[in-house]
Amino acid sequence: MPSSSPETDSRSEWTEKVLPTRLELIRVAEPEVLGRLRELGYTEDQRFAVRLAFEEAMVNAMKHGNRMDPALHVVLNYRVLPDRIEIRVRDEGPGFEPHLVPDPTCDENLNRPCGRGIMLMRSYMDEVSYAYSGREVCMVKYRKREGGGA
């Protein structure tokens, strides 16, 4: 019986979850993702980074994308590989222009209560990009790549 390589392991394939817009459901999906990272030996720092970025992406999708409309959904796709984790979160909102979000670290914005989620995702993940007019965020965290806050 042939042994499966990591790339052919069924658990390394993309997993998709379609979640109604309810913030408490983020906690339902999260343990599965983090559990897989733990199984593959990702460090605590890496798991912290992924958990944080995952939370921020999901909250952004539900609050800012779907505007907490319970009739709308968030589509989560992820796969955990030995060398990286890839996460895609898509909402059903109107989309947005990421480059137009004010920089929360500028002195004039320091007192603004919003806008830090995107910055944290960019800091903790190695790659962050947007598709579908800003309705989908795609994030990658490499296991051995240093920097990016973890």
Added chain:
Amino acid sequence: MPDETEIIQILDRNGVKLARIRSDAILQESEVESFGRALTVLAEVPGTRVVLSFLGVRQLTSLVLGKLILVHKRLVESGGELRLADIDPHIYEMFAITHLDRLFRIFEREDEAIASYHAAPEA
């Protein structure tokens, strides 16, 4: 589900309100709202000086950072202040990345933060 009396414990320490977070994570929206409400109440008394201890807190989201900024603004508007202490290195990194370590005075321990309110003002 925790309410504000559970997620934050408020103590009086030498004229300073010491707020201790009773959970290791503030993630759920209800927790974030309770957290914000419990601290905002303190701003209703003008001039309230607050130390918020993060001892034991291992996880939070940017929603909590947003609440802290709002509470800070309310306190400052009423002549009070918010200082932070006992922040886990992972959490501190979130403050540093978002430059909130420039907005808040952050101390290693809660007793240092409390004492700082009684220290002579810097020249």
